[in-house]
Amino acid sequence: MMRAGLPVPSAASLRARLPPGAELRRAGGIVLRILAGVGGGYAVAALSTTVLSLGLPMQRAEAVLTATMASFAVYAGAVVWAFAARNAWRACAGIAGTAALLVAVLYLLQGHLP
Amino acid sequence: MKEGFRQSMAWLHSWAGLLVGWILFAVFLTGTAAYLRPEISYWMRPELALSRPGPADAEVAVKAMQGMAPNSPTWFITLPSERETTTRVFWREGGGRGRGRGFREAVLDPATGHPVEARETMGGEFFYRFHFQLHYMSVLWGRWIVSICAMFMLVAIVSGIITHRRIFADFFTFRPGKGQRSWLDGHNVCAVLALPYHLMITYTGLVLFMLMVMPWGIDRAYPGGRQAFNAEAFGSAPPRPRANTPAPLAPVLPLVEEAQRRWEGGRVGRIVVANPGDANATIQLVRADSERISYNPQSLTFDGPTGALIQDSGEGRPAAEVRGWMYGLHIGRFAGPFLRGLFLLSGLAGTVMVATGCVLWAVKMRQQAAKKGRVGFGTRLVEHLNIAAIAGLPLAMAAFLWANRLLPVGMEERAAWEVHVFFIIWGLCFVHPLFRRGRQAWVEQFAAGAAAFALLPALNALVTQRHLLATLAEGDIVRAGFDLGLLACAALLGVLAWKVARHQPATARARRPAPKAALMPAEAAE
Numbered sequence: 323m324m325r326a327g328l329p330v331p332s333a334a335s336l337r338a339r340l341p342p343g344a345e346l347r348r349a350g351g352i353v354l355r356i357l358a359g360v361g362g363g364y365a366v367a368a369l370s371t372t373v374l375s376l377g378l379p380m381q382r383a384e385a386v387l388t389a390t391m392a393s394f395a396v397y398a399g400a401v402v403w404a405f406a407a408r409n410a411w412r413a414c415a416g417i418a419g420t421a422a423l424l425v426a427v428l429y430l431l432q433g434h435l436p
Numbered sequence: 437m438k439e440g441f442r443q444s445m446a447w448l449h450s451w452a453g454l455l456v457g458w459i460l461f462a463v464f465l466t467g468t469a470a471y472l473r474p475e476i477s478y479w480m481r482p483e484l485a486l487s488r489p490g491p492a493d494a495e496v497a498v499k500a501m502q503g504m505a506p507n508s509p510t511w512f513i514t515l516p517s518e519r520e521t522t523t524r525v526f527w528r529e530g531g532g533r534g535r536g537r538g539f540r541e542a543v544l545d546p547a548t549g550h551p552v553e554a555r556e557t558m559g560g561e562f563f564y565r566f567h568f569q570l571h572y573m574s575v576l577w578g579r580w581i582v583s584i585c586a587m588f589m590l591v592a593i594v595s596g597i598i599t600h601r602r603i604f605a606d607f608f609t610f611r612p613g614k615g616q617r618s619w620l621d622g623h624n625v626c627a628v629l630a631l632p633y634h635l636m637i638t639y640t641g642l643v644l645f646m647l648m649v650m651p652w653g654i655d656r657a658y659p660g661g662r663q664a665f666n667a668e669a670f671g672s673a674p675p676r677p678r679a680n681t682p683a684p685l686a687p688v689l690p691l692v693e694e695a696q697r698r699w700e701g702g703r704v705g706r707i708v709v710a711n712p713g714d715a716n717a718t719i720q721l722v723r724a725d726s727e728r729i730s731y732n733p734q735s736l737t738f739d740g741p742t743g744a745l746i747q748d749s750g751e752g753r754p755a756a757e758v759r760g761w762m763y764g765l766h767i768g769r770f771a772g773p774f775l776r777g778l779f780l781l782s783g784l785a786g787t788v789m790v791a792t793g794c795v796l797w798a799v800k801m802r803q804q805a806a807k808k809g810r811v812g813f814g815t816r817l818v819e820h821l822n823i824a825a826i827a828g829l830p831l832a833m834a835a836f837l838w839a840n841r842l843l844p845v846g847m848e849e850r851a852a853w854e855v856h857v858f859f860i861i862w863g864l865c866f867v868h869p870l871f872r873r874g875r876q877a878w879v880e881q882f883a884a885g886a887a888a889f890a891l892l893p894a895l896n897a898l899v900t901q902r903h904l905l906a907t908l909a910e911g912d913i914v915r916a917g918f919d920l921g922l923l924a925c926a927a928l929l930g931v932l933a934w935k936v937a938r939h940q941p942a943t944a945r946a947r948r949p950a951p952k953a954a955l956m957p958a959e960a961a962e
Contacts, residue, residue: 368652375653380755382657383669387755389653391762394590394642401591402598405448406441 351410359404362417367397369424376431442599449595450797454818456585457794458825463582464790465829467567467637468783470560471768471776474519477559479918480840482900484554486912489516491689493546494707497523498688500549504542505530506713509678513707516546517724519914523549556850557840562858563833568644571855576648582641583649589638592793596627616803619796626789633782634789640766643759669756670732671749679716685709686743688719695721695736698748702727702734715741725769732760791826798822820869827881828865830929834888835861837922841892841899875936882933890926893919 374389375382400417407413453460469476478484497513500523505511507530514524526541542551558565565571569578627634647654647662658665667674692704705724711717717740722733737747751757764770768779801815839857843850869877896919897903907916
């Protein structure tokens with residue numbers, strides 16, 4: 323049940339029972355998740371906006387509006403993922419993987435653009 | 437696994453909410469007040485007479501602009517409506533240097549076209565602006581900060597929903613007088629009751645500034661700039677260049693009648709005149725916000741000298757319309773009195789939701805601290821900020837209205853000083869809890885707010901002719917209703933002060949079993 327990096331609300335009461343190194347790992351895990359969620363999440367949202375703006379099969383302005391309006395849902399989803407993943411490394415890997423996928427799609431899209 | 441997920445969502449919910457809770461509270465409360473922007477502005481200019489919009493308003497306004505700003509490249513005229521009894525104009529300053537940057541504005545009497553003789557004030561505009569761009573900082577910074585807070589809010593809402601497995605049961609659960617549990621129940625009721633509203637207002641708020649905070653799509657798809665985007669998305673015609681040949685402007689009244697005919701009785705809300713007095717002038721008539729949910733302007737553009745119709749932009753494409761709907765839903769100007777009342781109540785529910793969330797956090801910390809035997813700096817800081825942000829803001833808003841009535845009418849920088857008074861009083865509310873600990877500070881700030889609101893109608897009667905008896909007799913429902921609303925605010929704050937004063941903290945009555953208190957955020961999930 324207790325895994326390093328999992329933020330637990332009642333941390334203060336549990337802290338006493340953890341071995342000394344675990345406290346540090348727990349804090350580090352939270353920092354990683356915050357970085358993945360806030361920074362990585364914004365990157366994923368920005369990339370998805372760009373990809374959808376260029377790739378959605380509709381008029382250009384419509385695609386931009388649709389993509390940009392949806393971006394906040396993408397961002398919120400990324401943040402939730404960053405804090406829901408089983409451990410901090412999985413959180414980072416998920417965000418980084420999604421970003422890499424989006425970059426690849428963007429590359430392909432731009433290859434096909436006139 | 438399941439339990440871990442829900443617990444981490446509870447953690448995310450409480451931190452995302454707390455970190456920006458105080459700004460969110462201010463944004464929610466002033467944003468709720470902004471639903472009454474025209475009414476507040478009207479009350480704050482007691483010199484204005486009660487008037488009704490008439491058919492000649494447009495003609496009078498255009499004549500006035502020809503007198504005031506004949507060389508301006510663009511006039512923007514907002515006509516009076518049922519809620520707004522003045523004509524508001526602003527224009528770009530001319531002077532032959534092409535696109536001048538300076539804007540000037542004026543408030544006109546719709547009947548005469550002269551600037552109204554009223555005290556200088558920002559009126560309801562202050563709350564409206566503050567709620568999306570704050571104050572004492574650049575507009576851009578303020579908008580970024582508020583947008584970031586809105587994103588936190590969205591995350592707090594989503595993680596809050598995930599945390600609350602029993603979302604519908606919670607709706608019917610209220611256990612008053614049970615300390616922390618009551619705060620939790622109160623928080624849940626306010627959150628769930630108006631959940632669609634909270635989600636809507638937060639998401640649409642983000643959409644309003646989306647091209648600022650998320651410019652990556654538009655910048656990549658339109659490398660040449662945003663004018664091409666505006667033309668494609670909203671059908672806005674590119675501005676016609678100045679011909680530099682003088683030509684008189686066609687009478688505007690027939691154009692207004694034409695617009696009403698095309699919109700089947702719809703009303704013109706705004707008039708935009710480009711290059712007035714030039715052969716290439718255009719007159720754009722924009723339909724009033726109050727008539728459609730979508731904010732995408734339905735507009736007719738006419739040739740200035742001849743009055744011939746150039747462009748009729750109606751419904752946009754789907755995504756543009758969705759954005760227009762989001763915009764319109766957020767500002768709520770389409771809403772009639774009943775729906776506006778519901779918006780107001782939902783906004784208040786959101787305000788209470790944020791406030792109870794912040795208080796709940798402090799109560800929980802306090803209980804954990806009681807077990808450890810000492811209260812940390814963090815807990816004290818949160819408690820302190822809660823008092824000043826939550827109880828102090830209504831008092832500061834009342835002070836703003838007091839300043840409106842008490843500052844001398846001819847004073848230099850009068851409108852700015854009204855705002856300074858608001859922030860001075862709010863600032864004092866942040867100092868006050870240093871001297872009066874905990875509950876006393878809450879009670880005193882709520883009570884001061886209640887007194888300030890309760891005495892406003894009396895002050896109003898002392899210093900203006902627009903007191904409650906006069907406005908009721910005159911049938912000036914807006915001013916009379918505003919005075920009554922101030923009394924309602926006073927009653928609400930009074931009840932809060934009274935409740936807090938006679939509240940017995942749970943720890944003082946009986947020591948609660950420890951494990952329950954420790955698992956607080958997850959409790960909601962059960």
